[in-house]
Amino acid sequence: MSQPLGITVDRNGALLRLTLARPKANIIDAEMIAALDAALAEHLGARDLKAVLLAAEGPHFSFGASVEEHLPESCAEMLGGLHALIRRMIEAPVPILVAIRGQCLGGGLELACAGSMLFATPDANLGQPEMQLGVFAPAASCLLPERIGQSRAEELLFSGASVRGERALEIGLVDHLADDPEQAALDWFDANLAPKSASSLRMAVRAARIGYAGRVIAKLAEVEALYLNELMSTRDAVEGLEAFIAKRPAEWENR
Numbered sequence: 021m022s023q024p025l026g027i028t029v030d031r032n033g034a035l036l037r038l039t040l041a042r043p044k045a046n047i048i049d050a051e052m053i054a055a056l057d058a059a060l061a062e063h064l065g066a067r068d069l070k071a072v073l074l075a076a077e078g079p080h081f082s083f084g085a086s087v088e089e090h091l092p093e094s095c096a097e098m099l100g101g102l103h104a105l106i107r108r109m110i111e112a113p114v115p116i117l118v119a120i121r122g123q124c125l126g127g128g129l130e131l132a133c134a135g136s137m138l139f140a141t142p143d144a145n146l147g148q149p150e151m152q153l154g155v156f157a158p159a160a161s162c163l164l165p166e167r168i169g170q171s172r173a174e175e176l177l178f179s180g181a182s183v184r185g186e187r188a189l190e191i192g193l194v195d196h197l198a199d200d201p202e203q204a205a206l207d208w209f210d211a212n213l214a215p216k217s218a219s220s221l222r223m224a225v226r227a228a229r230i231g232y233a234g235r236v237i238a239k240l241a242e243v244e245a246l247y248l249n250e251l252m253s254t255r256d257a258v259e260g261l262e263a264f265i266a267k268r269p270a271e272w273e274n275r
Contacts, residue, residue, distance in 0.1 A: 025055040026077070033068040034214055035206075043078020048127040049086040050098055056131075057105045064112055070213045070221055072112065074135060075119040075202045081144075084126025087264050090155065092252050099158060099247065102127065103240050106159050109134035110233050113222045117209060119202035120144050120194070125182065130159040133167055136225075138194040139201035139208070140185045146193060147182025154260025154270060158247050162239040166232060168192045 026039035038059055040046040063069060076082060089098040109116055109131075116135035124132055124146045132138055132146075140146070148157040148164070157177060164173035168191050176183070188194040198204035213221065251257050255275050263270035 023055070024049075024052040025059060027059050027063075029063070030073075031070075031209070031214060033066060034070040034218070035209060036063045036066075036069060036072045038072060038074050040074075040076035040082060043076070044080050044122075046076045046078065046080060046082040046128065047086050048082055048084065048102070048131060049089060050101055053098075053101045053105050057101070057108060060105075060108050060112065064108075064114065068218055069114055070216065070218050071114050071209050072116040072135075073119065073202070073205050073209065074116060074132075075205075076121075078122075080122030081120045081124040081132065082126075082128025083123055084128050084149070085130075087153070087261055090261055092258060095252060096248055099244055102130070103159060103244055106130065106134045106163075106240065107237055110229070110236055113225055114218075115213065115221075115225060117205040119205045120146070121201060125149055126157065127159075130157060130163065133160065133163040133193075137196070137205075137208070139196045139198055139205045140188060140194040141199060141201055142185040142197050144185040144188070144194075144201075145182045146185075146188050147180070148176055149180045149182070151178060151180040152260075153264050154256045154258075154272070155251060156247070158243045159240065161243050162236045164193075166236060 022041065024042050026041045028037040030037050038056065040052065115137060118132045118135040118138045120132060120138060120140040121144055124144060126149060129146050129148060148160045150157040161177060164176060172191050185194065185197050189197050196204055256272050260270045
């Protein structure tokens with residue numbers, strides 16, 4: 021299988037470009053998570069780095085996390101890895117810009133929401149469909165209320181519905197719309213971050229995220245425990261995942 025992630029250092033070391041490289045779905049599986057975490061661990065400490073740009077090959081950002089890895093025998097390892105990556109992203113010393121086109125769902129949207137600024141196409145489709153499978157979205161339960169407010173976050177989390185790019189902009193889920201979001205993110209970087217001092221920018225990031233990162237990290241630990249220790253002991257959570265994999269309707273027993 022090909023490498024899951026493209027890694028390029030651009031703009032004379034000022035920009036780290038990470039590209040999900042398994043189109044069209046760009047599934048956020050254990051290998052993808054490990055590659056992203058390793059790339060960030062290697063490059064975030066570089067003195068000249070001013071931002072990260074996260075994008076994806078193909079027509080879609082990501083269909084989401086691997087459903088198979090959510091099954092009881094593997095979900096603890098999968099969630100542990102994903103949540104460690106989310107923590108690294110929200111504690112990153114530089115802004116993370118995210119370019120989204122097509123589907124950005126489930127674990128893909130959780131990954132995007134751990135970034136600083138989201139650029140999307142008007143017809144992008146963003147959502148957390150986990151409830152349709154009988155589970156909830158752990159990282160999104162922590163990130164979405166911070167990003168779009170409690171009531172709008174609950175609407176997306178409880179319904180499993182998706183929103184198009186224009187609606188996502190209205191509610192603050194994304195920050196900019198563009199037909200070419202990756203180029204728009206590059207243009208924004210060149211105009212707003214490239215001229216700045218890298219060391220001063222890092223201080224600005226720290227200052228802006230005081231309190232925010234701590235809240236998300238503390239809640240993430242509680243939500244992960246709820247998912248693993250309570251949700252995955254219910255019959256319907258396992259039924260929903262198995263039904264999805266088998267491509268059949270789930271049969272809920274409300275237990």
